[in-house]
Amino acid sequence: MVVRILRLLRPADIGVFMAKAPATDKPKARRKAAPKSSVDATPEALLQFYRDMLLIRRFEEKAGQMYGMGLIGGFCHLYIGQEAVVVGARAATEESDAVITTYRDHGHMLACGMDPRGVMAELTGRIGGYSRGKGGSMHMFARDKNFYGGHGIVGASTSLGTGIALANRYLDNNEVTLTYFGDGAANQGQVYESFNMAALWKLPVLYIIENNQYAMGTSTARSTAQTKLHKRGDAFGIPGSECDGMDVLAVRDAVAKAVKHMRAGKGPYILEAMTYRYRGHSMSDPAKYRTRDEVTKVRKERDPIDHIRDQILESGAASEDALKAIDKEVKAIVTDAADFAQQSPEPDLSELYTDIVITADAAE
Numbered sequence: 128m129v130v131r132i133l134r135l136l137r138p139a140d141i142g143v144f145m146a147k148a149p150a151t152d153k154p155k156a157r158r159k160a161a162p163k164s165s166v167d168a169t170p171e172a173l174l175q176f177y178r179d180m181l182l183i184r185r186f187e188e189k190a191g192q193m194y195g196m197g198l199i200g201g202f203c204h205l206y207i208g209q210e211a212v213v214v215g216a217r218a219a220t221e222e223s224d225a226v227i228t229t230y231r232d233h234g235h236m237l238a239c240g241m242d243p244r245g246v247m248a249e250l251t252g253r254i255g256g257y258s259r260g261k262g263g264s265m266h267m268f269a270r271d272k273n274f275y276g277g278h279g280i281v282g283a284s285t286s287l288g289t290g291i292a293l294a295n296r297y298l299d300n301n302e303v304t305l306t307y308f309g310d311g312a313a314n315q316g317q318v319y320e321s322f323n324m325a326a327l328w329k330l331p332v333l334y335i336i337e338n339n340q341y342a343m344g345t346s347t348a349r350s351t352a353q354t355k356l357h358k359r360g361d362a363f364g365i366p367g368s369e370c371d372g373m374d375v376l377a378v379r380d381a382v383a384k385a386v387k388h389m390r391a392g393k394g395p396y397i398l399e400a401m402t403y404r405y406r407g408h409s410m411s412d413p414a415k416y417r418t419r420d421e422v423t424k425v426r427k428e429r430d431p432i433d434h435i436r437d438q439i440l441e442s443g444a445a446s447e448d449a450l451k452a453i454d455k456e457v458k459a460i461v462t463d464a465a466d467f468a469q470q471s472p473e474p475d476l477s478e479l480y481t482d483i484v485i486t487a488d489a490a491e
């Protein structure tokens with residue numbers, strides 16, 4: 128019943144509706160949620176953050192499951208644990224701002240408002256996918272959502288994102304480009320070539336380093352001389368800071384500050400979001416570089432969804448029942464996406480040479 132009512136309401140109404148519900152159940156003690164006065168968000172916004180992060184979490188869990196069943200092939204990198212980064216960043220930017228990221232990209236797409244059906248169908252290689260089943264997990268795009276991919280080459284999103292910012296500078300449209308990359312990518316050479324140009328031309332580009340503490344098979348601590356990655360812009364005069372990437376409000380505030388800097392014409396900014404991925408790097412990962420206990424501890428003490436859940440309940444923004452209704456709604460969206468992804472046909476053979484670039488050499 129509650130779900131049905133929620134579906135009839137706009138998100139803004141849901142917030143008001145839920146805010147009025149009594150906070151009956153006390154959440155389990157984890158890290159202490161801030162008291163009402165210091166939770167700097169409306170009940171409506173808190174619920175939206177909860178919903179958006181949960182959608183990514185459940186979507187990724189389903190993708191992992193479908194991969195295990197052989198329904199998804201090729202590379203697949205899950206975003207579980209890092210949800211607060213994209214949801215917080217989205218909240219501090221406009222839909223017209225551009226987003227570009229790496230291969231760990233499903234969360235970024237969902238946060239941009241891309242259709243879960245189209246993302247899941249791309250994972251299963253079906254015609255209903257964003258790249259008509261020919262791009263897979265790492266290569267999806269949505270021009271109407273200003274989402275520029277999905278890139279498998281480590282470090283590439285940095286240079287491409289800098290190029291998008293250069294285009295926006297030419298267009299003089301005051302739009303910023305959120306350019307995501309990982310801690311491992313931060314050691315790639317092209318990142319610094321990009322920093323140089325971005326600083327020189329004062330490009331409106333926000334480099335968001337998702338520091339999940341591990342690259343493919345090693346930790347930042349073992350592979351990186353300067354582990355404070357937000358300081359990597361010092362040599363170029365690019366300001367930087369770090370934020371708690373497991374706290375959606377902290378990310379939102381840090382991104383808002385950076386966006387203000389960029390929209391004022393002051394050039395690029397580096398934000399290092401301290402986060403953590405719960406799953407392996409990709410779908411097959413012996414994970415010898417960390418202990419199980421470490422993962423369990425982060426999940427228990429720093430989980431971004433548990434955290435906002437606690438904030439919602441302890442501040443009285445909504446009741447446990449209201450959250451359950453969102454859980455149900457999200458589950459239904461993901462189930463629908465998974466069904467669609469299995470029912471959508473595989474691309475026809477005639478699709479083999481469409482939507483791809485054939486160079487003169489290859490064509491001969």
Ligand SMILES: Cc1ncc(C[n+]2csc(CCOP(=O)(O)OP(=O)(O)O)c2C)c(N)n1
Nearest residue numbers: 231279280281309310311312339341342343
């Ligand atoms: C140029 C290049 N070198 C190596 C690889 C193989 N590779 C894929 S992901 C990865 C690690 C990247 O780690 P990080 O930037 O921390 O991102 P995360 O996977 O943690 O999100 C590597 C080495 C690649 N895809 N591209």
Ligand SMILES: [Mg+2]
Nearest residue numbers: 309310341342
């Ligand atoms: Mg990493």
